[in-house]
Amino acid sequence: MSGLVHIPWYATAFRGDQLQAELTRLSAIATQYGATSYSLHRGRDDRYKLLQILAFEDHADFERYWYGPEMTDMRAYCSGFYQVPVLYNWFDLVTEGDRPARTGVHAEPVET
Numbered sequence: 001m002s003g004l005v006h007i008p009w010y011a012t013a014f015r016g017d018q019l020q021a022e023l024t025r026l027s028a029i030a031t032q033y034g035a036t037s038y039s040l041h042r043g044r045d046d047r048y049k050l051l052q053i054l055a056f057e058d059h060a061d062f063e064r065y066w067y068g069p070e071m072t073d074m075r076a077y078c079s080g081f082y083q084v085p086v087l088y089n090w091f092d093l094v095t096e097g098d099r100p101a102r103t104g105v106h107a108e109p110v111e112t
Contacts, residue, residue, distance in 0.1 A: 002036075005062055007052040007088040015081040016048050022078055023052055029070050030054050034061030059090070 011019040020042060027038040036055045043049035056062040065071060066088075 002055070002057040003059075004091045004093055005054045005056060005088050006091060007054070007086060009050040009052065009086060010083045011048040011050065011081060012083060013048075016042075016050075019078060019081040020050060022074055022081070023050060026070055026074055027052055027054070030056075030065050033065035033068065034058060035065065055093075 009019060009023065020040070023040050027040050030038050034056055036057060038055070039053045041051040041053070054062065054065070056065075
């Protein structure tokens with residue numbers, strides 16, 4: 001069953017930028033394991049809070065990514081960059097949307 005995996009990360013003091021850089025790199029690698037999309041979000045009020053969201057068609061593909069060499073190495077290398085435990089959650093996408101693109105502001109002609 002396809003779904004979205006939400007992985008909340010919380011950086012330790014002064015490690016937010018380093019953790020963000022590693023997660024940015026590793027999020028893109030998820031596509032090599034079958035992810036159809038990925039995103040990484042960082043809190044504005046709490047700069048230590050990061051949320052990695054990955055979309056996978058198959059849970060086994062996510063498991064290959066999560067336990068693969070890149071993520072295993074990252075968790076070892078960055079073990080002091082984030083708080084443990086890291087508990088991911090699966091979600092089903094119910095709905096989504098975007099605002100239509102604005103092509104320009106419509107204005108009535110002004111008569112002189």
